[in-house]
Amino acid sequence: MRLAVIDPLPMYRQGVVSVLSAAGHVVETPDDLLAWLRRGHDGLVLLTLDTSTSWDALGRLRAATNEYPVIAMLAEESAAAGAKAVRAGARSVLPRGTSAAVLTRTVEATAGGQAVLPAEVVAALLSGVASTDRGESMLTAEQRVWLRYLADGMTVARLAEQVGYSERAMFRLLQTLYRRLGARTRIQAIVRAQEQGWLVQDVTDPGLT
Incomplete structure (x- = not known):
């Protein structure tokens, strides 16, 4: 499985690459995500959502292709943010500070067609999230x-x-x-x-x- 890791912090990216490479995945950190996607083959994207720019990137990614599942990595644990990420096209949601074991299991489950979501995000989706x-x-x-x-x-x-x-x-x-x-x-x-x-x-x- 080819994975793209998009995060602003080099040390964090390096840690994720190390964990997922050890699990047998081919992991890259492309500067141009859409160009990476155009190279084809099966793949999965881990995208950290921490700024308006990264949220825009999620929107552009889903508009460009629905073939690549996205795991949204939330900089802050928030049910509302998790629900928003799912509505914007993410298949799975994880807090950015998750453990290596949970990250690996989530990648494997998401690649297998499953959605992995924190319980509070599921509850938010079912309840329509807190009223704006x-x-x-x-x-x-x-x-x-x-x-x-x-x-x-x-x-x-x-x-x-x-x-x-x-x-x-x-x-x-x-x-x-x-x-x-x-x-x-x-x-x-x-x-x-x-x-x-x-x-x-x-x-x-x-x-x-």
Whole structure:
């Protein structure tokens, strides 16, 4: 079985390659995944989902071909993220920090046509996942705008200037927002917001001038 491992951390990739190579698989870490897929033969993709770019890559992969099963490796254990990955085309879902034994068994099961999912992801899929509306009630329209601007690359200093806060006050407000989302960092908060669909422009949202 040919495997492609896509992850931003070289040491992590090396560890996965070592584990799966020892199990008898041919493992590669292609820079261009679609070019790797075009080479043909049976294969399987292990794709770490940790940023909006990696989620986009999953979408492009499924749009390009349905022949290659994907194991989504979640940087954060989240039932909502796991359910979203399955809906986006992943066959199996694993936390990125899983053990070598579980990783090997999951690869073999997925290659054999099975789907391997954490119990909480299955429950989320069956229940339709937590309601987005309920989650959105946690945030004001203005806070969702802040997240969209941060996702677009705006600095905290620039955001503070836009909305009329000092940079220090803006930083405190964002830290409170991150905690409300169950995130520790800006990236985690943006990923969480994207998972919930909160980065989609709403015509009722207030603009920033």
